[in-house]
Amino acid sequence: MSDTAATLTQDRQKLEMAALSAPAVIFTVAMIAFPVIYTVWLGFQTFSSTGKQSFAGLANYSKLISDYEFWHGLWITIALFVLSLVLQLVFGVWLALVLFHAKRLPGIVRSLFISPFMMPPVVAGMMWLVILDPSLGAANYILQLFGLPPSDWLASPIWVIPTVALIDSWQWTPYVALIVLGGLQSLPPSVYEAAQIDGASPFKTFQRITLPLLLPTIVTAAILRSVDLLRFFDIIYITTQGGPGNASNTLNIYGFRVGFEFFNIGYASALMLTLTAIVFGAVLAFNRLRGAVAW
Amino acid sequence: MKARMFATHVALPVLAIAAVSVQANAADFDWMKFKGKTVTFLANNNPVAQALLTYKADFEKLTGMTLKVDGYQEQQMRQRLVTVMNANSDEVDVFMTLPSREGEQFAAAGWYGDLTAMAKNEVAKEYDPAGLSQALLKAATFGGKLTSMPMNLEGPIFYYRTDIFKKCGLEAPKTIKDVEAAAEKIKACDSAVTPFVSRGLKPAVAYTFSNMLHNVGGTYIANGKSNLCSAKGKEALDTYSRLLRDFGPPGVVNYSFQQISALYRGGRAAMAFESSNELRTVMEGGARLKDTGLLPFPAGEAGQVPTTIGWGMAVSSHSKQPDAAWYFVQWATSPEVQKKMALQGIAPPRPSVANDPEYRKWIDEEPVRKEWQAALDVLATKGSSEVGYPIVANPQSREFIGQAVQDLILKQKTVDQACADADKALDALIALN
Known part of the structure; x- marks a missing residue:
C-alpha cells in the first residue's frame, strides 16, 4: 500500500x-454545558417576587458584596467544612488503621463499621434529629446517665455547627x-521490613513511613469530601433548615431558600455560581497539594 | 391592614352568579366529556392529599380519564412547581396551593388559571359551588379571579390534657393569661411534663403566632408600615416567646408540627397549640383519646380571632387542557368526595358535609371529636386567613416573624430590638409589594 493510501485509510x-463518538460527546457536553450556561444567564437576570424577569447585568453579584446573609453563609460553610474535614480525616485514618491491623475482624463487623455512608442522608438526618431531640432523644438521656448536663444540640446557636x-x-x-484502607494495602511491605530491621517503634513507623506514604491517598479523600462539604445541604435541611436563627444557614441552604422559597432565581443563581467557584478553587488547591505530596 | 375576617365575607359575587347559573348548565354536564385524557396532579403528600387520593380509582372510573399523581412533601412540591411554572411548562395541570401563603404571589405571577367561568358554566348538578365555604373562596379570589377551590378547613387549635389539669386543680383556660397561669402551675405541680408547646421553627412560627397577634388585637401592617413594634405587636411577641422559653421543651426553636405532635402524643406535654389537622396523628395509638380537651386558642384583649386556612386545588395557567383539569378539581371538591375525606378526619370546607348525619355520627363517637368539630366551627365563623404579612412576599415575611420570635426565645435580643429589626426588614419587603 502506498503512503498516500495508508494516510487516506x-x-x-x-x-x-x-x-x-460524536453523539455521546455532544450529549455529554450538552448535559454539562447547558445547565451551567443557563445558570450563568440566570445570574444576570432579576426576578421580582411575582416571577417577573428583567436583565440586571452584574447587580446580583454586587448585591452579594453587601449582603450580610451571604458573608454569614460563607463563614458557616467554611467553619463546617474545616471542622468536618479535620474530624473525618483524623478518624478516617484511625479507622483505616484499625481495620488494616485487625485482620481477624469478622466480615459483619467490618461491614457495620462502614455502613453509615451507605445510608441516605435524609434517613441519617431524621435519625439524628430524633436521637438529639433535647426532650425526647436518647443523647441527653445517655448524658444524664453519666451525670452530665443535657445539651440543646441542634437547637443551640453555639452547638449547632x-x-x-x-x-x-x-x-x-x-x-x-x-x-x-485501599492506600494502606498498596504500601510496599519492603519499607516496613527495613524499618523493622532498623528497630523503629510502631509510632515512629507510622509517623515517618505510613503517614508520608499515605498522604496522596489522604489528599484524594480530602478532595472528594471537600466537594460534598462545601455543598453541604441535606442534613442541615432535614435537621435545622438553617436555624436556630441563621446559625446553620450555609451558602447552599441560603441559595436554595432565595431561589425556591422567595423565588429570586437570579440572585440564587449568582449565589450558587459563587459557591461553585469556591468549590472549584478548593479542588484546584487540593490537587496542587496532591501533586506536592506524590511519591 | 385588617385581617380577612371570615364572618364579614358572607357574600361572594362570583359564587352568587355561579349558583344561579348552575341549574341551567348542570343538565348538559357529562363526566365522560374528556374520556381518554390524562390529567397531571402535583400533590403535597399531606393528610389532605392522602385522603383524597384514596379515591383516585373512583375519579378514573367516573370520567374515563387517567390521573397522574406527582406527589412530594410540601416544600419539595413548591420547588417542583416553581421550576415547572418558570419554564412555562404544561407538565402540571392541577396543583395544590395554600392561598394564605402564596396566593398573592402566584396570582401576581399569573400561575393560577382563572376558575371563575368554569365554576359558573361547567358544573355537575350535585357539585353545589355555593355550598363551599364562602370565606375560603373569598380568600382564594385575587383581582376578581377565583384561583382555587377549597379542599379542607384547618387552623391551629389548643390541645390540653384534662387529667393533668384536674390533678393540678386547673380549669380549661378561657384567656391567654389563663394559659400562662396554667403553665406556671403545671410547672410546679408536674415537673415530668412540658407545660406548653407550640411552633418555634423559624418558617413555621407565623402559623401559630398570627393567632396570638390577632387575639391580643394586633395587626401586621398599619398605615402601610410593619407594625410589630406597636404595643400589641410587642405584647404578642413577648407572650408567645415567653410561653415557649419558660414553659416549652428544650430545643423548641426546632419544633414544628412533627415534634409537637410527637411530644403531646407521648404524654410529655400538658398543652399544645398546633394544627387541627394533627388530630389524627395525636390520637394515633389511642393514648390521648380520653384525656385530651380541645379548644380554639383562648381569647386575648380582642377576643378569639383564630387562624383559619385551607388547602386549595388550582389549575395551572400553562395547562393545555384546563377544562379536563377543572373536572378533576370539581370531582375532588365535590360534596361526595369531601364527605368521604371528612370521615378520614379531614375537616370539610362545606357546612353541608359538616352537618351530614353520617359525619355527625362519626363525630359523636368520641367526645374529643365533638370538641374538635366545635373548635372548627369557631374557626369557620370567626377565623382570619392572615398568616404572616398580606403581601406578595408573604413567605419571606414569615421568616422575619420567625426570626424575631427565635431571637426572643434564645434571649439574643430584647423585645424592642427584635421587633425593630423585624419591622425594618419587613418595611423593605412591603415597599417591594
Whole structure:
C-alpha cells in the first residue's frame, strides 16, 4: 500500500471514530454545558417576587458584596467544612488503621463499621434529629446517665455547627477510612521490613513511613469530601433548615431558600455560581497539594 | 391592614352568579366529556392529599380519564412547581396551593388559571359551588379571579390534657393569661411534663403566632408600615416567646408540627397549640383519646380571632387542557368526595358535609371529636386567613416573624430590638409589594 493510501485509510478511520463518538460527546457536553450556561444567564437576570424577569447585568453579584446573609453563609460553610474535614480525616485514618491491623475482624463487623455512608442522608438526618431531640432523644438521656448536663444540640446557636459536623463525620468517616484502607494495602511491605530491621517503634513507623506514604491517598479523600462539604445541604435541611436563627444557614441552604422559597432565581443563581467557584478553587488547591505530596 | 375576617365575607359575587347559573348548565354536564385524557396532579403528600387520593380509582372510573399523581412533601412540591411554572411548562395541570401563603404571589405571577367561568358554566348538578365555604373562596379570589377551590378547613387549635389539669386543680383556660397561669402551675405541680408547646421553627412560627397577634388585637401592617413594634405587636411577641422559653421543651426553636405532635402524643406535654389537622396523628395509638380537651386558642384583649386556612386545588395557567383539569378539581371538591375525606378526619370546607348525619355520627363517637368539630366551627365563623404579612412576599415575611420570635426565645435580643429589626426588614419587603 502506498503512503498516500495508508494516510487516506488512517484519515477515514479517524473520521469514522469521530462520527461514532460524536453523539455521546455532544450529549455529554450538552448535559454539562447547558445547565451551567443557563445558570450563568440566570445570574444576570432579576426576578421580582411575582416571577417577573428583567436583565440586571452584574447587580446580583454586587448585591452579594453587601449582603450580610451571604458573608454569614460563607463563614458557616467554611467553619463546617474545616471542622468536618479535620474530624473525618483524623478518624478516617484511625479507622483505616484499625481495620488494616485487625485482620481477624469478622466480615459483619467490618461491614457495620462502614455502613453509615451507605445510608441516605435524609434517613441519617431524621435519625439524628430524633436521637438529639433535647426532650425526647436518647443523647441527653445517655448524658444524664453519666451525670452530665443535657445539651440543646441542634437547637443551640453555639452547638449547632459542631453537632452537624459530628453527624456528617459519623456518616462519612467510614468512607474516608475505606479510601485510606485501599492506600494502606498498596504500601510496599519492603519499607516496613527495613524499618523493622532498623528497630523503629510502631509510632515512629507510622509517623515517618505510613503517614508520608499515605498522604496522596489522604489528599484524594480530602478532595472528594471537600466537594460534598462545601455543598453541604441535606442534613442541615432535614435537621435545622438553617436555624436556630441563621446559625446553620450555609451558602447552599441560603441559595436554595432565595431561589425556591422567595423565588429570586437570579440572585440564587449568582449565589450558587459563587459557591461553585469556591468549590472549584478548593479542588484546584487540593490537587496542587496532591501533586506536592506524590511519591 | 385588617385581617380577612371570615364572618364579614358572607357574600361572594362570583359564587352568587355561579349558583344561579348552575341549574341551567348542570343538565348538559357529562363526566365522560374528556374520556381518554390524562390529567397531571402535583400533590403535597399531606393528610389532605392522602385522603383524597384514596379515591383516585373512583375519579378514573367516573370520567374515563387517567390521573397522574406527582406527589412530594410540601416544600419539595413548591420547588417542583416553581421550576415547572418558570419554564412555562404544561407538565402540571392541577396543583395544590395554600392561598394564605402564596396566593398573592402566584396570582401576581399569573400561575393560577382563572376558575371563575368554569365554576359558573361547567358544573355537575350535585357539585353545589355555593355550598363551599364562602370565606375560603373569598380568600382564594385575587383581582376578581377565583384561583382555587377549597379542599379542607384547618387552623391551629389548643390541645390540653384534662387529667393533668384536674390533678393540678386547673380549669380549661378561657384567656391567654389563663394559659400562662396554667403553665406556671403545671410547672410546679408536674415537673415530668412540658407545660406548653407550640411552633418555634423559624418558617413555621407565623402559623401559630398570627393567632396570638390577632387575639391580643394586633395587626401586621398599619398605615402601610410593619407594625410589630406597636404595643400589641410587642405584647404578642413577648407572650408567645415567653410561653415557649419558660414553659416549652428544650430545643423548641426546632419544633414544628412533627415534634409537637410527637411530644403531646407521648404524654410529655400538658398543652399544645398546633394544627387541627394533627388530630389524627395525636390520637394515633389511642393514648390521648380520653384525656385530651380541645379548644380554639383562648381569647386575648380582642377576643378569639383564630387562624383559619385551607388547602386549595388550582389549575395551572400553562395547562393545555384546563377544562379536563377543572373536572378533576370539581370531582375532588365535590360534596361526595369531601364527605368521604371528612370521615378520614379531614375537616370539610362545606357546612353541608359538616352537618351530614353520617359525619355527625362519626363525630359523636368520641367526645374529643365533638370538641374538635366545635373548635372548627369557631374557626369557620370567626377565623382570619392572615398568616404572616398580606403581601406578595408573604413567605419571606414569615421568616422575619420567625426570626424575631427565635431571637426572643434564645434571649439574643430584647423585645424592642427584635421587633425593630423585624419591622425594618419587613418595611423593605412591603415597599417591594
